[in-house]
Amino acid sequence: MTKLGFQLYSARNYQPFSGVFRKLAAAGYGEVEGYGALYDDLDEAGLDRLASDLEAIGLSMPTGHFGLAMLENNPDRVLEIASRLKMDSVFCPFLLPDQRPDTAGGWKEFGARLEAAGKPFRDAGLVFGWHNHNFEFELLPDGTAPMRHIMAGGPTLAWEADIAWVIRGDADPYFWIELFKERITAVHVKDIAEEGENEDEDGWADVGYGTVDWKGLMKVLKSMPIKHYIVEHDNPNDIDRLVERSIASFQTF
Numbered sequence: 001m002t003k004l005g006f007q008l009y010s011a012r013n014y015q016p017f018s019g020v021f022r023k024l025a026a027a028g029y030g031e032v033e034g035y036g037a038l039y040d041d042l043d044e045a046g047l048d049r050l051a052s053d054l055e056a057i058g059l060s061m062p063t064g065h066f067g068l069a070m071l072e073n074n075p076d077r078v079l080e081i082a083s084r085l086k087m088d089s090v091f092c093p094f095l096l097p098d099q100r101p102d103t104a105g106g107w108k109e110f111g112a113r114l115e116a117a118g119k120p121f122r123d124a125g126l127v128f129g130w131h132n133h134n135f136e137f138e139l140l141p142d143g144t145a146p147m148r149h150i151m152a153g154g155p156t157l158a159w160e161a162d163i164a165w166v167i168r169g170d171a172d173p174y175f176w177i178e179l180f181k182e183r184i185t186a187v188h189v190k191d192i193a194e195e196g197e198n199e200d201e202d203g204w205a206d207v208g209y210g211t212v213d214w215k216g217l218m219k220v221l222k223s224m225p226i227k228h229y230i231v232e233h234d235n236p237n238d239i240d241r242l243v244e245r246s247i248a249s250f251q252t253f
Helices: 017-027 036-040 044-057 068-073 075-084 104-117 119-123 146-153 163-168 173-179 214-221 239-250
Strands: 004-006 031-034 060-065 089-092 127-131 158-162 184-189 228-231
Touching: 004 239, 017 044, 017 239, 031 228, 044 060, 044 075, 060 228, 068 075, 068 089, 068 104, 075 119, 089 158, 089 184, 104 119, 104 146, 119 127, 127 184, 158 163, 158 173, 163 173, 163 184, 173 214, 184 214, 228 239
Parallel strands: 004 031, 004 228, 031 060, 060 089, 089 127, 127 158, 158 184, 184 228
Antiparallel strands: none
C-alpha cells in the first residue's frame, strides 16, 4: 500500500511538531513534507534532532518545500537540509502576487528561472519541481493558462500537483493530469468543502469529506509513477479529526 504523507504546514498551529509526529505515526502515515518556516530556525543540532525524532517514530521526510529566494540564493543550505533529512524531492511552492507575470512570455521566463534554480538539486540527484496553487490556472488575456507556460519554460521541472487548487483555479484536473502525466512525481491530497460550508477553515475539508472526486482521480493517478501522496488542509480547526479521517478516506480510494 502507498505510504501516505502529511504536509506539516497543515499542523503549523498545533505545536510542538513532536506531538503531531506521534499522531501521524499512530494513524498510519509514513511520511511528512517540510515547508519553509520549519527550517528557518534549525541549526545543525536542530536538524539532527528533527531527523532523529522522525526516524525514532517511524516517519521520513522525502519531500520539502523551499521558497524561491532560498533556492536561488542559498542552494547549499537547501542541499544540506535535504541531505540530512534524506529528501528525494525539492519543490518551490509559491510566487507572491506582486511578482506574478501577466503575459504568456513572462510566465515562460519564470519557468526558465525555475529551471535554472533547480540545476544544483538535479545535479545532486534530487527531483526538482513546482507546486501549484490556483493562480497558475486562471486564464491570461490570451486565453492560456500560466501553468502551460511555466512547464514550457522549465522543460525538466517536475510537478507536485495540488489537485484541489487546480479546481479552485476553475480548471479541469483530469485535463491537466493527462497533459503533464509524465512530470507528476507527487500529489497533494486535499478536499474542498461544499459551497458555504467550513468557512472557518477557508472552505477546505478533510479528505473524503468534500467535493473533490478522489475516487475517480486515484483511478487515473495510480497508473502513473507517482512517488508521494501528501495530505494537506490549509487551515484545519481540529488536527486530530483531519489526521484520522483523511487517512481513513485515502485507504478507500
